[in-house]
Amino acid sequence: MASKNQHILLQFVLLLCIFCSSQGKEFIKPGQRRPSYIKRASSFSSAEERGSYDYIIVGGGTAGCPLAATLSRRFKVLLLERGGSPYGNRNISRLQNFHISLTDTSPSSPSQPFISTDGVINARARVLGGGSCINAGFYTRASPSYVNAAGWDGNLVNESYPWVERRIVFWPKIAPWQSALRDGLLEAGVSPFNGYTYDHVYGTKVGGTIFDPKGFRHTAADLLAAGKPQNLRVLLHATVQKIVFDTQGRRPKAVGVLFKDESGRQHEAVLRDGAGEVILTSGAIGSPHLLLLSGIGPESELEKWKIPVVLPNQHVGKGMSDNPMNSIFIPTKRPVRQSLIQTVGITKMGTFIEASSGFSQSSDSIRCHHGIMSAEIGQLSGIPPKERTLEAAQKYARNKQDLPWEAFRGGFILEKIEGPLSTGELTLVNKDISSNPSVTFNYFSHPRDLKKCVYGIRTIEKVLRTKHIVSLTGDDEYSMKVLLNMSVKANLNMIPKHTNDTASIEQFCRDTVVTIWHYHGGCHVGKVVDRDYRVLGVAGLRVIDGSTFVNSPGTNPQATVMMMGRYMGVKMLRERLGRAADGV
Template sequence: MVSKEGELLVKILMFLSILGSTQGRRDAVEVRHRRLREASSFSSTPAAEYDYIIVGGGTAGCPLAATLSQNYSVLLLERGGSPYGNGNITRMQNFHIGLADTSPASPSQSFISTDGVINTRARVLGGGTCINAGFYSRASPSFVKAAGWDEELVNESYPWVERRIVYWPDVAPWQAALRDGLVEAGFSPFNGYTYDHIYGTKIGGTIFDKDGFRHTAADLLAAGNPENLRVLLHATVQKIVFDTKGRRPKAAGVRFKDENGKLHRALLKNARHSEVILSSGAIGSPQLLLLSGIGHKKHLKKLDVRLVLHNPHVGKGMSDNPLNSIFMPTRKPVRQSLIQTVGITKKGVFIEASSGFGQSSDSIRCHHGIMSAEIGQLSTIPPKQRSLEAAKRYARDKQNLPREAFQGGFILEKIDGPLSRGRLRLNDTDVDNNPSVTFNYFSHPYDLKRCVYGIRSIEEIVRTKRFARLTVDDAYTMRMLLNMSVQANVNLIPKHTNDTASVEQFCRDSVTTIWHYHGGCHVGKVVDGEYRVLGVSRLRVVDGSTFDRSPGTNPQATVMMMGRYMGAKILRKRLGRAAGA
């Protein structure tokens, strides 16, 4: 359970990111989607019954709603607001601000896992696509096969997304250096620009266009039928409403509150195929199942939640891809970049990069990289020591450092498919509060072994001739910058990478997240192969909580595809194979 001190730590760390900085200019014209309404506009008349009620207008929920609305009435309930007109969401240079904002209207909600790692969950129409680094890369063929998906429909669903919101990036110098450094270090072949998951080095897609403008899953709603699709903002679902009179519990609708705190009830049509579909993400979906009475009966009894179905697997098997980052000082400022290049290794480690945050502004000390303390971590302080006192000391010391301490870029290594698992439990029955989440980073020895491999791989890359052109060649200057970087609390390569124990400790002490957590509603334990919740009727879960591992190098492509895929599959089952085309 996260303490009040822990929650305060989140606020302090996030505030550091925007301290002394100014919000980027907002778009000149605010886009207003004519289907978007505030939750208070909802009317619970007898006519307000729906074929599908989708809880969560995020990465999966938006394409799912757009697809189902082609033929049936859909109510999409999103607890957050609109992404349109918010420059902290739409402009790439404001990426760090969108993550750091802790206001009630923020598109992100911070939480601290019991491991001590600060993380973020989306709270906005478009979900994680509104606050992520934008990288777009498909899942591997083996992931698709293991999921039991129809490959033909998968290969139709990815392009449906890509035609609407995906672009090829203008490769930044830091990303080009990583590309060349990876190949020079032996992470070959270079596969060029591709969405596909291929061993070697590649340039992936992005949801940022050439002007640095973000396109999100919310844009996919434009593909829906406006006559059938209703989208409510600031609609926070409290629980699923069940009809328990029959042989097995049957979802009948949901209860939600609007932006004013008023409660409403939205109901399904009295039809066999009508469904409530949870698309609230790996935190929100298991949390809602538990709050609705589906979970371990002893846990629910302690919180006085009325039991609907005993299922001890809800919230179990949570996992997060651990990430460790290395900061490399450079001779000159480098252009800002998010993830564009990736090295996909056969050891289950991905190598990526970011660079140049805040280097052109007076607030350089406040936001210099995606894994910096301001948007999630006191990066070189072990998780259990990330305290309020450490945050205050960090804020004080950082302001006295020269700009050069923040001049450079990050190289990141991420563990693919971690074997370390944790769990999610309710702290209380307030859906607005974060549940207690444990990921147990590096509890499995193989994850730690792969981290060591990843750190040593980064060392090989930064020692290539390609990186020598960017980094400082004067020994004295380099030593000075490295010392300042240590003071700035930025990760550096361990001094003795040939000492496995030293690197293992570095992995544990510097672990952060890249927001690719998943699990909690696993197939075969909480849902079946069609993502229907086991033991009840008319209820599904369609999002990353059903995944046993995070797909590809970034899950957003596959989660959006999944929303489209499941929408088309449901339509085909009801209407015939041509449906959902």
């Protein structure tokens, strides 16, 4: 369980750089006003709406929005989202404000920070649109082998990805730092160049983005527009407390949910009699958490918290994984334009090489963020996880204004490992759904994960030696001297001095590990849900989100999670309606 000191640290660190950029002001792009079917949770009437819905979906995120839109084409759908609307918040909408939402720790923030027991600061989405509202925007599909292993219908998958892409995905205008990485990867042997593609193929490529050419973010919430408005009701600030079961039959059956609105008043949403279902799309933290609080999970865990056991299942909350990320800072001769993830190198070793670059204000009194690797969003990678204390954060804040400009002039190359074999678990710390459960990922506890990280760091070293990166870094001895001895003070990781020493790089991997927010697991297929994502041993209940994944798909999961919502919506309609589902 995260200590009180960790929670204080989290709030402190994530507030450090709000002053560096504009605060969230109302900004609504033409055509982006909140649709009429989106209401506050307090507008719900338990008496009038009881039994009105065929489907109750818990979680309006990357899976929940496309799923709700699709099911609403033929059935009445209630979508419950614990967060607010993304529309009108420029910290969500504007690429240059990417980091601000992740620094906001207020109750209305679109992200909810948490610290794993490993000491790594992380974040959960808390907004309609889910992680697509607070991520770096990169869009790339899963590999064909991933689709086959999941048991998905390839034809329907190939229909579902484009359904998403037509609505919210764009090709990026590649930034100079991303171009340098592209050319450096190819010179370093991460080939061939596969051009602009959504496909997951070995070599180097440029992927899609949910930021349009003007830097405006499009999210999973926009996919709701593809639904049938008269069949769709979306409630914001609707925090589901537990699933309601009918336990009188042969096996428990989900019949509704209890939720609180923004004023704390409790409501009960009940399914229409018949073939209705409750569907959890609350993510890798939210879905197993809600199952536990509803009485589905390990008996010892439920009895510890005096939660009535609806169905014992020892696998709920188990098998939690997070893809570890490690980054290298590269100082440049001149400031580089901000970029998030655009270029990726996909190696056969199971390591992905990506890049980001930040920017700083021109004022001598302000030192700002480094984009995706900003310490202000919790990436304290210059400090070993167990030493990421309140005192360390305070020291960083004190010293930041005294750092030389060279510490803010450059970019990052990062490596993330595919399919970590290190796993952990999620357990309760109380019975409040609004608070974070305890989450452990056990980064690098499996030796194969360390081997992949070592390979990734050595690949980055090869890239740094290429002419394409050298042309940006030059031979600025002053910059290097300034930076080499201040990596912790500046929260910057330079390339390790002894890359031939495997043990040294392994320690570097452990000491500098951070997250790239691709955690998954807790409701695995075959253990918690079946191949159709029905919860085992329970009727009328499914889980459709990243908690069902054993491995995170592709180099970024958002494309596949959105596809999965659309895919399962169409599949469910076809199973229920046959040919009448055509044209959805």
